[in-house]
Amino acid sequence: MSYHHGDLRQAVLQAAAERIAADGVAALNLRSLARDLGVAHTAPRHHFGDKRGVLTALAAQGYRQMAERIAVQRGGDLLDAGVAYVQFAVEHPGHFAVMFRPDLVDESEPELQEAVGALGRSLIAAVAAFRGEPVAEASSGDPREQSGTLAAWSIAHGLAHLMLAGVAAPAEGESRAEFIRRTLAHIAV
Amino acid sequence: MSYHHGDLRQAVLQAAAERIAADGVAALNLRSLARDLGVAHTAPRHHFGDKRGVLTALAAQGYRQMAERIAVQRGGDLLDAGVAYVQFAVEHPGHFAVMFRPDLVDESEPELQEAVGALGRSLIAAVAAFRGEPVAEASSGDPREQSGTLAAWSIAHGLAHLMLAGVAAPAEGESRAEFIRRTLAHIAV
DNA sequence: GTGAAGAACTTTCCAATGGAAAGATAGATC
DNA sequence: GATCTATCTTTCCATTGGAAAGTTCTTCAC
Numbered sequence: 001m002s003y004h005h006g007d008l009r010q011a012v013l014q015a016a017a018e019r020i021a022a023d024g025v026a027a028l029n030l031r032s033l034a035r036d037l038g039v040a041h042t043a044p045r046h047h048f049g050d051k052r053g054v055l056t057a058l059a060a061q062g063y064r065q066m067a068e069r070i071a072v073q074r075g076g077d078l079l080d081a082g083v084a085y086v087q088f089a090v091e092h093p094g095h096f097a098v099m100f101r102p103d104l105v106d107e108s109e110p111e112l113q114e115a116v117g118a119l120g121r122s123l124i125a126a127v128a129a130f131r132g133e134p135v136a137e138a139s140s141g142d143p144r145e146q147s148g149t150l151a152a153w154s155i156a157h158g159l160a161h162l163m164l165a166g167v168a169a170p171a172e173g174e175s176r177a178e179f180i181r182r183t184l185a186h187i188a189v
Numbered sequence: 190m191s192y193h194h195g196d197l198r199q200a201v202l203q204a205a206a207e208r209i210a211a212d213g214v215a216a217l218n219l220r221s222l223a224r225d226l227g228v229a230h231t232a233p234r235h236h237f238g239d240k241r242g243v244l245t246a247l248a249a250q251g252y253r254q255m256a257e258r259i260a261v262q263r264g265g266d267l268l269d270a271g272v273a274y275v276q277f278a279v280e281h282p283g284h285f286a287v288m289f290r291p292d293l294v295d296e297s298e299p300e301l302q303e304a305v306g307a308l309g310r311s312l313i314a315a316v317a318a319f320r321g322e323p324v325a326e327a328s329s330g331d332p333r334e335q336s337g338t339l340a341a342w343s344i345a346h347g348l349a350h351l352m353l354a355g356v357a358a359p360a361e362g363e364s365r366a367e368f369i370r371r372t373l374a375h376i377a378v
Numbered sequence: 379g380t381g382a383a384g385a386a387c388t389t390t391c392c393a394a395t396g397g398a399a400a401g402a403t404a405g406a407t408c
Numbered sequence: 409g410a411t412c413t414a415t416c417t418t419t420c421c422a423t424t425g426g427a428a429a430g431t432t433c434t435t436c437a438c
Contacts (some may be wrong), residue, residue, distance in 0.1 A: 005387080024292025026215065031424060040388045042426075047386090051425065100354040103213025150357055151344060151375035158347025159339070165289035168339055186340035188377050194416080220395060229417050231397075236415090240396065 009047040011037055013058055017094030020058075025097050025104065030054065055098045056105040056112050062095030063115035067122040078130035081123075082156040082184040083177055089160035090176070096160065123153060127189065148189040155187050198236040200226055202247055206283030209247075214286050214293065219243065244287045245294040245301050251284030252304035256311040267319035270312075271345040271373040272366055278349035279365070285349065312342060319378065337378040344376050 170179035278285040359368035
């Protein structure tokens with residue numbers, strides 16, 4: 001056996017995401033994953049501590065990537081941000097499956113908290129930009145404003161889940177982006 | 190040991206729901222559950238086949254109970270139905286955690302399919318009643334073709350998830366029902 | 379260069395879990 | 409009261425996550 005895989009940490013995360021995407025979180029097992037990567041089954045422990053550590057790192061990666069994706073949409077419609085949210089979830093089911101899952105991850109992990117914060121800022125900025133407000137004022141405590149943001153988040157989050165559950169899908173001849181946009185358009189912020 | 194527990198099937202479902210509600214689906218294990226019920230760890234297999242069978246039965250129970258709950262709201266606002274949806278999810282996290290999870294259940298199970306159908310009919314009826322349409326005509330179209338219905342479902346489903354994830358919560362001095370209603374009110378069907 | 383020192387990985391061991399198989403008991407039916 | 413069937417137990421096994429200790433590689437001071 002050759003020591004030093006090279007970038008085992010990243011390899012584990014990628015493999016885990018693929019397997020979760022294919023068979024769900026419940027089916028993920030570190031042993032067969034390590035087998036495929038050609039390392040001992042305890043090798044990932046050095047990088048992640050335990051299985052929960054793997055899922056935590058995967059969730060953090062998901063939050064970061066989603067935050068980036070939404071930030072890129074800036075300048076666009078609020079709907080664009082929503083579409084980006086749902087698209088990310090559908091295209092990265094392995095990541096999305098461990099995000100917003102306090103039971104699967106270690107919420108005290110600083111890396112995770114920072115990643116969650118980054119996504120939160122992206123979402124708030126998207127809503128603020130839509131309203132034409134300076135981002136700095138966006139986090140004022142107006143309950144109506146917050147409920148609008150939460151409503152927008154909810155519909156995107158819910159649609160993502162329903163699509164992943166196989167309950168919702170684009171009509172024939174309709175692109176996924178069009179379908180998502182058409183559905184999210186029913187929100188009134 | 191005394192044979193014949195009485196109603197082991199129901200006891201297992203209830204215990205499973207409680208445990209999932211407390212620690213999440215991943216933490217559920219049939220062995221300690223059976224231990225608490227005072228039966229051998231293989232006893233539930235007779236009623237459910239395997240672990241997936243337990244989760245499938247739990248999901249079916251969840252769909253049925255949610256369908257009932259929403260049907261009771263008939264005559265009320267569409268928002269009432271939405272509030273009922275979210276309330277059920279928050280009050281029965283053990284059931285909701287296995288609903289809409291194709292990776293956890295056996296979707297070919299007839300009991301599950303029937304239960305899903307019942308919930309679908311309740312949702313369609315709720316939207317139809319809101320629109321003032323006869324229920325009979327409402328079910329002519331597949332719900333997934335009607336973006337308004339899907340949007341309403343999405344926002345309720347998403348809010349339920351966000352609340353369970355600890356991301357969203359009522360403001361101080363606000364009841365849960367008020368909070369849910371206020372958030373869902375942003376939908377335009 | 380060389381020799382720690384630490385990082386990355388392996389080997390070995392263990393407890394717990396889900397499940398298979400076969401046997402025991404209780405309730406129902408006649 | 410004998411038999412039949414549903415319900416539950418006992419025993420056994422493969423797989424999994426994890427603990428502990430050892431091995432190999434890299435880095436870096438000198």
